[in-house]
Amino acid sequence: MLADIIQEIGSTLRNNKLRTALTGFAVSWGIFLLICLLGAGNGLMNSFMGNMNEYVSQSVTVEGWYTSMPYAGYRSNRRIHLDEKDVAYTRGRDWAGIIDNVTPSTDGKSVVLSKGVLTVDGYMTGVTPAYQEQEKIKMAAGRFINANDLAEKRKVMVLSLSQARELSPEDPEALVGEWVSAASVAFRVIGLYHTDEGNWYRPVTIPYTTYKGIYDASDRVESINFQVHGPKTLAEFKEFEDTYRSAIKRMHDIAPQDDRGLWIMNGYTQNMQMSQAQNILRIALWILGILTLVSGIVGVSNIMLISVKERTHEFGIRKAIGAKPGHVLSLIIAESITITAAFGYVGMLLGMVACEVMGKTIGARSVDLGFQQIRMLENPTVGLDVALEATLLLIVAGTLAGLIPAMKAAKVRPIEALRAE
DSSP states (O other), rough: HHHHHHHHHHHHHTTHHHHHHHHHHHHHHHHHHHHHHHHHHHHHHHHHHHTTTTTTSSEEEEOOOOOOSSOOOOOHHHOOOHHHHHHHHSGGGGGGGTTTEEEEEEOOOOOEEEEEEEEEEEEEEEEOTTTHHTTTTOEEEEOOOOOOHHTTOOOEEEEHHHHHHHHSSSSSGGGOOOEEEEEEEEEEEEEEEOOOOOOOOOEEEEEEEHHHHHTTTTSSEEEEEEEOSOOOHHHHHHHHHHHHHHHHHEEEEEEETTSSEEEEHHHHHHHHHHHHHHHHHHHHHHHHHHHHHHHHHHHHHHEEEEHHHHHHHHHHHHTTOOHHHHHHHHHHHHHHHHHHHHHHHHHHHHHHHHHHHHHHTTOOEEEEEESSSEEEEOOOOOOHHHHHHOOOOOOHHHHHHHHHHHHHHHHHHHHHHHHOO
C-alpha cells in the first residue's frame, strides 16, 4: 500500500515537473529566508551583547545629586554629598550576604600632567582596585592599582593611552615606570588603559588613600560602587533599590518622593532589560520568518487545489471501482507532505550554508573604534535543533495546506467526478 502511494506520488510529480519545481521553490525560499533571518539576528544580538558587556558593569553605582524639593528644614536644589558613613552602612550587617566589593571613589580634580616640556590635561580621581572590573577598564600596558598601592598610599597613577601619546609621542608605552608631574606632585606611571579616542572624559586614577592624603582630607566620597547577590528579577532588584535608596535618603534628609537627590545606576537591571530586548527581537525575527513561510504554504495549497481539479476524473474512477475516501485523502496529503518535506529540507541546508558564508564574510568585518574592534556579526548561525524545528513547522503547515484540497477530493461523488472534464 505504502509502496503504491509512493509510486503514485512520484509519477504525479514527474508528470508535472514545472508545477512541482515552482511549488518547491516557494517552499525552499520560505525556509531559506527564515534560517537566514534567524542567523543574521543571532549574529547581531551576539555582537550587540558582546560589545555592551564591555561597558555595562555588573555592579551598582550610587552618587549624590541636587535635591528637587525642600525637606526637613533644608531648601531645594541642595547638593547631596555621600560620605564614609554611607560606605560603612553599605558594608554593614544590614546588607551582609547581599552586598559585597564595596568601593568608594573620590571627587575629581582637574590637573595638568607634564613630562618635560610636554603637557596634557587630566581629571584625577582616587579609586580602589575593584574599580577596574566595575568600570570594565582594559589595560593597554602595565597594571592597574592594587591593594599594596592602597595600603602604602603610593604615589602611582594610571593614564589613558591617548594621554600617554601626548606625553610620549614616539613610544607611549615607554611612559610606564616613568615619573610624571601632576600639580607639582610627582607620580610614577604604572599602567595605561584603552579609551575611546573621541571621549573627552579620560580620568587619571590614583589610589583612593593617596588622593585622600594629598587632595581631600574630608570624609566625602563621590560615588559608591558595589556588587549585589540575591535578587534575580527586575521586581526583586527594584525592591532592593527602593529599600537601599530609602535608607540613604533618611541619612541625608532627602524627601522620600524626591527622585533627583540620589542617583543610582544599576548595571544588573540594564543587563536584564537588554536581555528582554533581545528576546523581543528574536520573537520579531521568528514572526517575520514565519510570514515568509506563509507564501510557500499558500503556494502548496494552491497547487494541491489545482491538482485535485485536474485529477477529479481520476478520483471518480478510483471511487467507482471501490476506492475509499480515506485512500484519496491520504494520497493528496502524502503528496503535500512530500513536497514540503523534500524542498523544506533543501531550503534548510541552503540557509545554514548561507549563515556560514555570512560568518566568513560580513561577520569577519569589524569597525575599529581605536580602543576596541567591534565585529559586525558575531557567530551568525542557527542551531541544528532550531533549523529542524523550523522545517518541522513547515511540514506541519504544508500538511494543513493540503488538507482542505484533500477533503474536497474525498467528498466528490463518483458520478459527478466521471462527468468532469
